[in-house]
Amino acid sequence: MIVVADDDDGNRNAIDEISAEVLNQRSKSTCLWIIKQDWFQGYGGKNQHRMYRTSAATYVAKKPSVHxxxxxxxxxxxxxxxxxxxxxxxRNHSLNTAxxxxxx
Known part of the structure; x- marks a missing residue:
């Protein structure tokens, strides 16, 4: 989990591990966003049951490469x-009989 903090000057700082003490020391005007790393993976996802897996899901599960x-x-x-x-x-100008x- 990555925590991104905006300070009073608008600078963003990435914090790898954050504790309750650090959160309490932050000023009231500081904005915190919790960003989970798996949100930005984009590929793979949850394993699907083989019976319901489509060829499109197999294709999308692979990360793109140079090739x-x-x-x-x-x-x-x-x-x-x-x-x-x-x-x-x-424009269709035919008679509507419905x-x-x-x-x-």
Missing amino acids: TMPASFHCRSHKFLEHLGKCGMY LDNSKV
């Missing part, structure tokens, strides 16, 4: 969205 991360990004053209912006979305169901 699995893409080295570059190639964006697609915005031609279609630019056309929609000029002309507008397709009955209205009252939920009251």
